[in-house]
Amino acid sequence: MSVTSARPLLLLTVNTAPERARRLIPRVLDNLKDRYSIVHAANVARISDVEAVVEAVQPDVVCCASMWSKEEVAEIHAIAKKLVPNVKTTFIPHGLQVEKGPDAVVEFLTEEFPKLLDA
Numbered sequence: 001m002s003v004t005s006a007r008p009l010l011l012l013t014v015n016t017a018p019e020r021a022r023r024l025i026p027r028v029l030d031n032l033k034d035r036y037s038i039v040h041a042a043n044v045a046r047i048s049d050v051e052a053v054v055e056a057v058q059p060d061v062v063c064c065a066s067m068w069s070k071e072e073v074a075e076i077h078a079i080a081k082k083l084v085p086n087v088k089t090t091f092i093p094h095g096l097q098v099e100k101g102p103d104a105v106v107e108f109l110t111e112e113f114p115k116l117l118d119a
Contacts, residue, residue: 008037009117012057014050014076015065018043024102024109031110036117050076054083061116064091066098066105088116 011029015021021043029038038061044053054062062080064073068091077089090112097105 008039009060010041010057011038011061011063012041012053012059012080013043013063013065014045014047014068015043016045016067017065018045020097020102021065024105027106028109028113031106032113035114038113047072047076047079050079051083054080054087058084059087061088061090061113063089063109066092066094066096069094088119090116 011025013021013025021040025040029036029040032038041057041059042053044050059080062077064076068076073091077091080087080089092105092108096108
């Protein structure tokens, strides 16, 4: 079952390499466009900026890139859930981009988003 909504789902990425997010996320969203309407609303490059951007964007999904440690991911997700309790959160496994490259990230997120959104 896919998620339907009157408005697109808003995605916030947390990635210290915003240009990478701008290149890879459209590929993921294109892969999922038949099932979901998702807009990449913003990227945050620093944990210290997460609160302000989450408050401004009110995202439906927060996705942390693979450079963050488990502790940093937990902190980012806690900040998001404090402000938007129903936000869905996910993360790219630590080191996936470095170890397997951008195609592996796109493949991972293309598989992960439906699990997350249909749960």
